[in-house]
Amino acid sequence: MKASSHLPNGADGARLSPALGNRVRSVGCADRSGPGAGAVCAARVWRWGPWVRRLFGWVAAVLWLVAPLSAQDWAKARLEQSPRHLEWVTIKHGDREVRCFLAYPEVAEKATAVVVIHEIFGLTDWVRGVADQLAEAGYIAIAPDLLSGSAPDGGGTEELGSGDAVRKAISGLAPAQITADLAAVVDHVGSLPAANGKVAVAGFCWGGTQSFRFATQNRRVVAAFPFYGSGPDQAEEIARIECPVYGFYGGNDARVNATIPTSERLMSAAGKRYQPVLYEGAGHGFMRAGEAPDASEANRKGRAAAWERWKKLLGEL
Numbered sequence: 001m002k003a004s005s006h007l008p009n010g011a012d013g014a015r016l017s018p019a020l021g022n023r024v025r026s027v028g029c030a031d032r033s034g035p036g037a038g039a040v041c042a043a044r045v046w047r048w049g050p051w052v053r054r055l056f057g058w059v060a061a062v063l064w065l066v067a068p069l070s071a072q073d074w075a076k077a078r079l080e081q082s083p084r085h086l087e088w089v090t091i092k093h094g095d096r097e098v099r100c101f102l103a104y105p106e107v108a109e110k111a112t113a114v115v116v117i118h119e120i121f122g123l124t125d126w127v128r129g130v131a132d133q134l135a136e137a138g139y140i141a142i143a144p145d146l147l148s149g150s151a152p153d154g155g156g157t158e159e160l161g162s163g164d165a166v167r168k169a170i171s172g173l174a175p176a177q178i179t180a181d182l183a184a185v186v187d188h189v190g191s192l193p194a195a196n197g198k199v200a201v202a203g204f205c206w207g208g209t210q211s212f213r214f215a216t217q218n219r220r221v222v223a224a225f226p227f228y229g230s231g232p233d234q235a236e237e238i239a240r241i242e243c244p245v246y247g248f249y250g251g252n253d254a255r256v257n258a259t260i261p262t263s264e265r266l267m268s269a270a271g272k273r274y275q276p277v278l279y280e281g282a283g284h285g286f287m288r289a290g291e292a293p294d295a296s297e298a299n300r301k302g303r304a305a306a307w308e309r310w311k312k313l314l315g316e317l
């Protein structure tokens with residue numbers, strides 16, 4: 001789903017999507033990069049001579065090999081420079097132990113807490129970085145590794161290692177276990193001495209879907225923030241939601257955006273508050289991609305606008 005350029009403007013410069021009944025706002029963040037720039041550069045290198053071509057080939061090969069290993073180096077580097085108190089905690093409930101990353105803000109008053117649900121990639125450095133950035137904004141943030149205990153030796157995301165192993169493990173998680181894990185995390189973080197008792201939940205990709213679903217299962221949550229995740233499609237599930245749901249979606253993410261009208265219809269029929277916003281030109285996963293050093297203009301702008309909206313909404317809780 002892509003909002004067209006002729007959409008009417010809102011008061012804040014956002015554009016409304018007529019395809020979704022003018023209720024979904026689309027924030028403009030067009031990519032101004034020119035097409036074919038890489039081909040032009042490569043053509044010029046080719047004309048510079050055989051030794052340059054060989055050098056260019058070696059560099060390209062090395063970058064291709066190290067890219068998967070260094071993809072999160074920038075996220076890890078930022079995290080290691082954080083001045084805030086960061087710690088690992090293990091939350092126990094029943095026969096489960098959930099390893100969590102906890103970030104504290106530097107504030108004088110008790111703070112609202114946010115549970116950050118990871119993507120399909122598990123609890124990565126980037127997700128931990130999101131928790132730290134929430135703490136920087138003044139909130140207690142906790143990111144549970146919902147893959148805790150899924151590795152052969154009882155470990156979680158880190159022990160599972162490869163992306164395929166992580167994705168396979170996530171696909172095998174039972175909804176009831178996810179709900180129970182998140183409920184235990186909510187109870188833990190909401191009862192911390194530094195917390196004010198208010199707990200919101202947010203998630204990205206797979207975690208976005210889980211954050212929307214968890215809102216149907218837990219009455220303690222004061223707000224849900226699904227980022228590019230789909231919502232429940234049954235009216236009886238939606239009826240159980242007792243908090244506002246604020247959605248964040250990339251304009252170039254037709255797969256997920258195709259689910260928004262159903263969420264709108266069900267939430268409206270149940271008298272629930274649902275406010276989805278599209279960030280024009282941004283793709284699926286734009287919150288992560290928009291933070292990377294090589295981010296596209298659309299993803300970078302989408303991420304910046306989404307962060308500002310998120311912090312504003314959190315401040316209103």
